[in-house]
Amino acid sequence: MQVLFIHQNFPGQYPHLAEALRDRGDQVLAIGGPTAVALPGVPLHRYDPMARGEVPTCHHWAADFQVKLLRAEAVALLLEKLISQGLRPDLVVGHPGWGELLAVKDLLPGVPVLHHVEFIYQMEGGDVDFDPEFSRTGWSDRTRLRLKRAPQLLAFHDLDWGMAPTAWQASTAPAEFRERISVIHEGIDTQRIGPRKDSSISLQKAGLSFEAGDEVISFVARNLEPYRGFHVFMRMLPQLQKLRPKAHVVIVGAEGVSYGSPPPRGVSWKKVLLQELAGQLDLRRIHFVGQVPHAVLHDLFRVAACHVYLTYPFVLSWSLLEAMACGAVVIGSATPPVQEVIRAGENGLLVDFFDLEAIAQQIAEVLTDPAAYRSLGETARRDVVAGYDLKTVCLPKQLALVDRLAREAADQAVSTKSLKVRDVEAPSRATSIGL
Structure with missing residues (x-):
């Protein structure tokens, strides 16, 4: 199986999953930003979101979205190049928070994408209005937050499946999408991280x-x-x-x-x-x-x-x-x-x-x-x-989810191909009967 990770700060939340896939024999590669760090045996392709020069001026409400669009375009151009060189991933794993996944479905329409659902900005009851000392309650601030949510909410409409570290973080997603989110933490290596009397x-x-x-x-x-x-x-x-x-x-x-x-x-x-x-x-x-x-x-x-x-x-x-x-x-x-x-x-x-x-x-x-x-x-x-625990709980669940998504996509591709073949054959049989 070929798995593509997309994350501006790769490996980000994915070092253990990427290494586990690599170690079991899958072909693993990554797309990351200028600060991304390569893992051994995982080819890393970096994109530059500022390759075309300075960010053009825009309305200050749109500035955050514009930065995400620059990332989306830079990833898309790099991904287009890699596809022309033979890239054929069975699964894409990425974080939609920075806009990097916005164009992926247009370049890889039949490939499932597993989103990392980290946190969706809340209009009420979240971080923004929690601390009275720093709360901004003016209509302009609320509108800015509403627009900042736009790329996050847009990503859900391309969601094949999501993975959230905790149930509460999953609950920040709109209710209609939560059935497609698995709660699986990145994992804690408790064999290495544990009590030690001589510390x-x-x-x-x-x-x-x-x-x-x-x-x-x-x-x-x-x-x-x-x-x-x-x-x-x-x-x-x-x-x-x-x-x-x-x-x-x-x-x-x-x-x-x-x-x-x-x-x-x-x-x-x-x-x-x-x-x-x-x-x-x-x-x-x-x-x-x-x-x-x-x-x-x-x-x-x-x-x-x-x-x-x-x-x-x-x-x-x-x-x-x-x-x-x-x-x-x-x-x-x-x-x-x-x-x-x-x-x-x-x-x-x-x-x-x-x-x-x-x-x-x-x-x-x-x-x-x-x-x-x-x-x-x-x-x-x-x-x-x-x-x-990383090795006994979280990583097995992550691998099982990755395998399921790739398998279902492959089955769907076979089913679709079979339907197309039958669609082509059916008119031919009808014509013979008519004669």
Whole structure:
């Protein structure tokens, strides 16, 4: 079978699936943007969305759609070239979020496309109107959001099948399309990511090292920004430091913006919050370590007395499940994506996203008596192994779905060909009878 992946940041959500298909003997290739990274044995063809020069000016409401159209055109031109060179995929797997799949059905009309359904913008009840501090409620902002949904909704009309990481993320799709979405997570390699008694972490700049049993709190995000509750976490710290003056906080994440708007003054949210809280924090016990290697992140989860995960109603972070896989005691926000994974008092703890005092108090209680909460982390580990393990749960489901879609498309092609043959033969028989 020949499988084509299309993803601007390939491998993106697909490293395990692409490698598994390759390893079992399928022909796997990928189309990606300038930042895509090749996997061994998976030919990568890069497209340049800006190959024709600068983006022409347009109405500001249309700017997002225009960028997606540029990507769609660049992918289509590259795909047309590859088809002329013999590309004949049995299945296309891709993420429709950046517009890359918009023209695929016009170039490969009989090939099934498996969409990654990550998150569909919601007019109400989602991320946009969740945080009053950053909500934009004017009609112009709502219209801009409505138009930003257009490429996402358009993609559903070409949907052969979708794959969503969580049930809540699948629920953001329009109801009429949900029957064609399978809930299968990308998978957590729980054989590699798990508890380890001898773990430790060293903070070279601070000259400190920590091991299990130390009073350490972890907070992790790709970028330190409001969507992942960074502002809430920082504003909570003065209260926490009063309750636990010896506790150390390790904060992992870059200072850019992955989601939402950048801070108004053109600096990072970290700088904005540190300036806002100047004089209220003991910075000797707050450690910003930037982005760290994956293995170091797991050691942090193993060492930390608790891990704090806060998020808007948005895409669930891999880091939460990886922390749970390491047996961490997680304190998460009582928001829908987290509530799907964490059952309060059973495999973790839940707090109101906006309640600074409640968050600080809950962390302090865990730090006061870690042994009383250890079973939460143990149950969290078991739950991730049972529901999200890469090799025994998620990857087998992904492969089964890929095989089913390719098989059904092949059967449909054979059936269609058979019907065409009968259509050609039927008039000939009728003519003979007539004579």
